[in-house]
Amino acid sequence: MVEKSFLVITEFDLSVFLVPILPFVASIITLIFGKSYFKDKSHYLPVLSLFLSFLLSLKVLYEVLQGKVYNFDLYTWVIAGSFSVGLGFQVDPLSAMMCAMVTSLAFLIHVYSIGYMHGDPGYYRFFSYISLFTFSMLMLVLSNNLVQLYLGWELVGLCSYFLIGFWYEKKSAANAAIKAFVVNRIGDFGFGLGIFMVFYFLGTVYYQEIFARLPQIKEAYLPILGYEIHVPFLMAFLLFCGAMGKSAQFPLHVWLPDAMEGPTPVSALIHAATMVTAGVFMVSRLSPLYVMSNEAMALVAFVGAFTCFLAATIAPTQFDIKRVIAYSTLSQLGYMFMACGVGAFSAGMFHLFTHAYFKALLFLGAGSVIHAMHHAPDPNDIRYMGGLKRYMPITYVTMLIASLSISGIPGLAGFFSKDEILAMAFFSPYPWGKIIWAIGLFVASLTAFYTFRVFFKAFHGEFRGLVVLHGKEPHESPKVMTIPLILIAVGAIFSGWLGIPEALGGGANFQRFLEQVVYHTEITIPNHSLEYTLMVLSVLAGLIGISVAYIIYVKRPNLERLFSANFRSLYQFLYRKWYFDEIYHYMFVVPTFFLARTVVNLILDTFIIDHTVNGAAKTTLSFGTLLRKVHVGIVNYYLISIVIGLIIYFAILYYLY
């Protein structure tokens, strides 16, 4: 951390306060009055509040750039014994950047949703939830302590639950919503224990105090089952469990692809740009803790790298356009954790920032396509698309920008941030840096491949959906959707320019800005020529991926079938997502329900009465007689036990006296 020369403001500041509160107020009013009063005007308040909140967060960001930071408590929330925590705000480079990113995207996606959700019976509900989400996310990033972070953390999870299950009449949506919540809870179980550990060892949950007291636990060990566990590692690990849940990292990654049941703007905002990056944000926020334990750093790096690889192998086999993008999100989140795990937290945050724009753009572009296809039985299936370039030129161009950006083509946002991660990994002082770099490079070409697979299948070739659309041709989306697309496309190009590395004549300003508060590992780059070589390699990786996709999906479409036919079992393995859903089902869900059933039966058996009076008994015996018999038995049983118990108790007391 670069020692900061900030002007710290500890008094209440209205504009900071209003940033999260405006969307909250809009959400509550819309929820209560939307159904009967606002109806199809339900978007007015949320959109307006988000716009104001965006302007305010720009103002706050500007102030932070001028060297002013905020850290104040609104009020004392929970206090018991030595534990005390308030609801408060900490605005510093990290949170100010996140605020600006969240509000800008949330605003544009709100606008986009006006078109996308038009005519849905739950229109008001949608806007209320998505504003509530924005509030929760802002509370999460603006928090000055761990417990409020947890509050935001759970609330974004709740909104995610609401929005995944938005079309709750659909069984798959209802199931996906529960799955998301419960899988996240498993992570939060660890996260909660992590917070307890922090309080136990450091006596506080405020970030600033935590950082000040961290040296106390440098050499602290905790005996668990005979092993001496390094306290910083255990803390970092437990907190990271939460991150694995929220940011959908292996082994808790299974909920995110299913979360695509939600409306597409939700997938863009929550399940790509903001909520799922909360884990990366948290790790960066607590970077001084993570760097205390090499084991923790390795864990973060390898979990990220494995997820990155895992998701990138599944994505090319999926046919649902949103699922492919969801897997690419998993994979990109993996990159961010890889950056954290090699000590380049600011590079991870940089990728988080650029990813937010190009991934939101990918999703919204996909949404635009789905909007066009929505008369098809499965509008998400890329097998029915093709040739959409002709029908939807704006969507085509913006999707192309997003796809090139994620593939790391020079000049676009994704290039700068991904390259930064790869370079940092390569030069990192941590011994696993080179391995991480190699995995990252390989996945980069896979990423380009599957992204362009979707792109070519959807936009090039012949349109294959005429039959399912009953001869109707798809059309470009309305302006209220395409204008946000264009604006976000600007972000997907230029957001990376904020952090152009020194080798390319920039000053890595974005990273320097964050490194004022995020831990900064000294990574020395020996010479620029090696860096240029790495850059060329990663661009090549992207180009190879795109070329292969071009050959398979445009030039020789029969190659596609060849692969799935010749490598049947491998293909099935990937198509079935490495069988994780099945494994978890049989390893966890089935045994839990078996146990639950056993418990219930045990209760019944132990206490004589069988409540589920089985059909045979019910029909042969009249209910009354059965009951009477049972009662007699029960009463005697109880009376006898009371009497025996009393006698024993008396006897002992008498004896003692």
Added chain:
Amino acid sequence: MGADFGLLSLILWFPLIGIILLFFIDRKKNITIKTIALIVTLIDFFLSLYLLYFFNPNVPSFQFVEKKNWIPFLNSYYHLGVDGISILFIPLATLTTLLCILISWYSIKEKVKEFYLALLFTNIAMVGVFLALDLLLFYFFWEAILIPMYLIIGIWGGPRRIYSTLKFFLYTFFGSVFLLIAIIYIYHLHGTFDYQLLISKNYSFAVEKLLFLGFLLAFAVKVPMWPVHTWLPDAHTEAPTAGSVILAGILIKMGGYGMVRFLLPLFPNASQYFIPLILILSVIAIVYAGLACLWQDDLKRLIAYSSVSHMGFVTLGIFSLNPVAIKGAILQMINHGIVTGALFMCVGVIYDRTHTRAINYYGGLASTFPLYAAFFMVFTLASIGLPGTNGFIGEFLILLGTFLSNKVMAALAASGVIIGAAYMLYLYKRVFFEKPKSHLYGLEPMKLAELAAIIPMVFFVFLIGLYPKYFLDLMTSSVNQVLLYFQ
């Protein structure tokens, strides 16, 4: 506030006015009966708020104390008082009765007069339990509550009510007998029932352990702790809505309250000795009952088991013996009273319309009964401890406090949080999501009295969730006082 003011007696006996009035009302005048009961309990609730207002949280000892001769030859007194441990239970009890009257407004159609009489009696007994500072007086109220409860479940309950009431009565009576013996034995040793005198008395360790167990048995059955919990699901399922709400809201809190009030200060050495036992039983309750919830097909039974699981957190917190956990536990009792009480009210609302508690009967209610679905969602979230709701504060403090005392137990208990989310959301899905079943269209919208009963609960869910400091501050000095016995 001096002793002669008699505010506590006023709150305690005020429902008696209603009882006397009701005796003179013609049994056919249902509206009058209900209105009188409502007004009386409403005033009683405001009286308890008045008490709350004048309560001084900085005083660790008892306030508003009243002491009069009751049974002189036994040296037993009519001795009342409140401190930071009991103060919150008084408004909770009066509020619960008040809301029970509202929620029964339409559903109780037979023997209306007797029903409201029973409710008013229950109110007196409940408040008495939390106010009594004389062991005999405490025991009197403790047992007295069984009678109206027995009648409420036995007369206005479901088809298997006789079996359930019997089980309920015998179980709790079984525990109470040991409590009585222990009280008598204490009297035998020290010649007094006075709580304030007894807290300074000592016992030989063997006697202390036995007395502890005698008290514990009564409290454990009431809480109910695993494995003496099996009466609760039966009592809940067969009880009318108001009965369930009182059971969940107040009755089972008496056990937890008794632990903090009597077990810890009177028998500190034995409490310390039995910590492992109680912590283990608590964790078993949390996990076992949570699992049982996953495999329930009866709405009320599911919520009843969830009570067992939540009360497991309470006993865990109490016996973690540090201020964070105990305050969390007391607050959690209040929270549980509100949330589970409200959940039972919600079940009552739908039961009045469909006359079934079978979960399979439902599905898609979110589409056909949206307002109701929203209320149910709020309480579901509070039940699974979502931050911002009251459930979070209690659960968080309990787990944090337990972690400070015993990391392994905290970790095991925290797994209950996962199970809790799973069974509540699974329940919610089965009842409210997916395509609405055809027989669930055209349900009668929620009525005024139902809304009036449920909306205050929503208010308290968020009030305690967002500003728990006020409630926690009330307890501080008294909880610290209790913990002094352990230093």
